[in-house]
Ligand SMILES: Nc1ncnc2c1ncn2[C@@H]1O[C@H](COP(=O)(O)OP(=O)(O)OP(=O)(O)O)[C@@H](O)[C@H]1O
């Protein structure tokens with residue numbers, strides 16, 4: 001028996017070229033898009049535009065990373081946009097009331113995390129379907145954001161911050177640059193990518209997330225705490241939404257209760273583009289970043305080429321369809 | 331119906347699974363198909379019924395060459411395959427499963443529920459099984475689900491019935507029922523391909539036997555011209571010696587004691603204990619509550635009253651995590667839904683159960699994973715192309731070995747095995763018995779739940795028999811025999 005094991009083990013799994021397309025499909029599509037748009041639009045090729053594009057990708061990117069974790073665990077988080085708005089509004093409110101900006105920002109991040117925990121608890125302890133649970137929190141959080149602000153934007157936040165260091169910290173999030181060139185949000189995006197890659201691929205927690213999404217019953221029997229794992233992924237998603245909210249209000253210097261409306265759709269699209277299975281257990285964070293960049297490049301490129309906004313949505317839909325279909329062929 | 335398969339080749343990627351495989355099925359015979367785990371039995375049958383395409387070879391049915399493009403096409407021709415891995419819709423009822431895709435309608439796509447219920451009930455009665463036809467599949471035991479599958483096949487008037495390890499989840503008495511059914515089908519001229527790893531069944535039931543080894547046709551013999559040793563030699567190319575290897579274990583102190591464990595009608599007043607180095611066999615009919623008792627001990631099923639002691643200390647285990655921390659390991663009965671992350675690799679499955687071992691401050695160490703998984707593949711002779719082999723694509727027996735490996739490396743003090751050799755070939759079974767013996771020798775207390783009587787009799791120190799949730803007897807293995815155990819299992823007294 002033993003010698004036979006060796007005989008079977010010898011021919012390893014040689015992958016066909018089609019499976020490579022499946023695995024790196026999103027990257028191939030990305031390169032293709034970049035090349036095509038570069039040829040048609042000289043403006044697209046400039047370093048300035050590239051950094052601009054990266055900054056635009058940040059918002060969707062940070063949220064999509066959190067979303068990836070949630071979807072990998074066989075869930076979905078529709079509340080990201082509302083969580084973003086509510087956290088941002090909390091931060092702005094606190095600043096307006098004289099709380100030091102750094103503290104207000106930390107509180108906002110904690111709030112976002114806790115808002116995620118609530119979704120997680122509804123899914124686990126409340127036994128609600130993730131779609132329904134986060135539909136509820138999505139609606140509720142948006143409502144709270146509107147109540148807190150009375151429906152009006154909170155503007156000129158930076159000016160109301162008295163002391164220098166706090167003002168600097170607030171502005172840094174959205175408007176800061178490293179070496180006067182590289183936008184801080186872009187750096188945050190890359191940093192987050194590294195962290196998520198590490199957590200999902202190299203830690204026991206990452207294993208638990210994949211296992212939960214793959215077969216929760218089996219995972220539970222080997223001692224994985226399904227409830228805890230799920231609550232944590234929603235918490236992560238909430239934290240990432242809040243972080244994105246901070247960058248947004250820093251950039252805009254105003255916090256609107258309608259902030260982040262519809263962001264969940266772009267995030268889910270990016271995750272799907274990246275090849276993550278919507279039923280959990282399978283997917284990669286590197287796929288998600290490719291998905292995020294595809295969407296950003298498309299948006300950016302179509303704007304530069306002055307494609308009518310009506311057509312932009314249709315083109316985006318077609319790209320997503322093609323990418324997801326080619327992914328399925330694997 | 332006569333079927334002839336010749337020179338069949340099939341490769342998955344670069345993994346050549348079948349090379350020059352085949353067999354001849356005569357009209358109205360029960361034909362056994364045997365071979366080790368991964369020999370290609372299921373694959374050969376899947377090629378016949380159009381689940382997979384073949385790379386080479388011919389299939390001749392009643393003198394005509396055919397290629398079925400889908401299982402539906404094969405079914406129309408009268409060839410029905412009851413899969414090894416159950417193919418049922420868990421959220422639907424028995425009746426809905428039976429008529430899936432062939433609903434009786436009143437026209438305009440409106441289902442004729444009444445007619446379907448009646449026909450389903452008739453089919454069930456004909457088989458002599460009592461399964462409520464409006465029960466939801468997921469509420470049934472694996473054995474009952476299996477019976478529903480068989481019932482589904484019988485309802486389409488099959489001319490050829492392929493059964494891939496049908497008795498793996500059935501108990502003795504149900505197996506007997508199934509055998510009666512098979513024999514009556516044979517009389518009606520139905521041909522049956524019977525895949526099993528249980529020698530006794532092959533000799534009781536089959537007319538001829540074909541053996542595959544490493545995807546290649548080895549030979550076909552009449553059952554009455556062949557004995558068990560011949561079959562084993564043809565299957566693995568050498569002798570394996572005694573079936574149940576001797577154990578050299580010292581029975582030590584009590585490791586687990588259960589007192590008055592009760593949960594409604596499921597199980598009542600369960601008392602037993604297991605000592606270090608001891609193998610306690612647990613026998614009983616399907617649905618007797620054996621599996622539920624084990625789940626309760628493992629913290630996976632809440633119970634109403636009763637106490638559990640580990641090494642003399644009372645414990646309150648609320649979930650699997652606490653059970654594992656208390657030193658219990660549990661190889662569950664259903665490896666597809668509970669034992670494995672099917673879409674994940676061998677490596678990921680073994681690693682998940684041993685996260686503590688393969689990580690350092692929550693960071694997974696790739697070298698440790700590789701080391702552990704390599705050890706598992708070698709030690710348990712898992713037939714695969716490497717650690718990254720997806721469990722879905724492993725043969726049934728090899729999947730079971732992965733489950734075994736993942737639990738053994740958690741170093742349990744008490745190991746509960748629920749049907750650990752289900753679907754495992756005779757050579758691998760012996761390897762698993764050796765693993766059990768080695769663990770016992772190291773002082774692990776082992777609970778072996780099994781529906782295979784020879785296994786319980788051959789492997790246990792003591793045998794506990796469960797009947798309708800109650801323990802009807804615990805007997806010393808030296809004094810036990812098939813009859814005594816069956817008497818207790820059916821509620822009788824000795
Ligand atoms: N879809 C697939 N992709 C890749 N490899 C496969 C696939 N299906 C089966 N195999 C491989 O083919 C070999 C034969 O598998 P098969 O299921 O036919 O074995 P078997 O004889 O039925 O074994 P068992 O008695 O354990 O059920 C195994 O090594 C298995 O890993």
Ligand SMILES: [Mg+2]
Nearest residue numbers: 371372414726
């Ligand atoms: Mg098989």
